[in-house]
Amino acid sequence: MPRITSARESLSDDLSRRTHRYLIQMGLRVACFIGAVVVDNWTRWLLAVGAVVLPYVAVVLANAGRSRGEDPGTFIEPHHIEGPARQEDDRE
Numbered sequence: 001m002p003r004i005t006s007a008r009e010s011l012s013d014d015l016s017r018r019t020h021r022y023l024i025q026m027g028l029r030v031a032c033f034i035g036a037v038v039v040d041n042w043t044r045w046l047l048a049v050g051a052v053v054l055p056y057v058a059v060v061l062a063n064a065g066r067s068r069g070e071d072p073g074t075f076i077e078p079h080h081i082e083g084p085a086r087q088e089d090d091r092e
Contacts, residue, residue, distance in 0.1 A: 018062050025058035 009017075032051035036044050 018064075022058050022062040025054055025061075029054040029058075 029051050032047045032054065036047040036051060039047065
């Protein structure tokens with residue numbers, strides 16, 4: 001029986017969280033593109049590399065999906081129930 005404290009995140013919450021993270025990363029990519037056009041020194045190349053690499057990282061993280069939860073077990077020890085004692089026949 002699952003405990004409420006060990007329940008996994010709902011699918012809709014997980015999807016919303018991943019979508020939000022993806023949109024933030026794509027916003028950062030747009031900022032890298034704009035920065036690469038505006039800046040005129042060595043950081044232009046750093047921003048260009050960021051704009052090229054970020055989509056791959058964002059897609060990999062967005063498709064990672066839900067992590068598998070581990071079963072924490074239970075706090076209740078199962079009781080061993082013994083059946084009636086077996087009687088052996090001495091008949092031959």
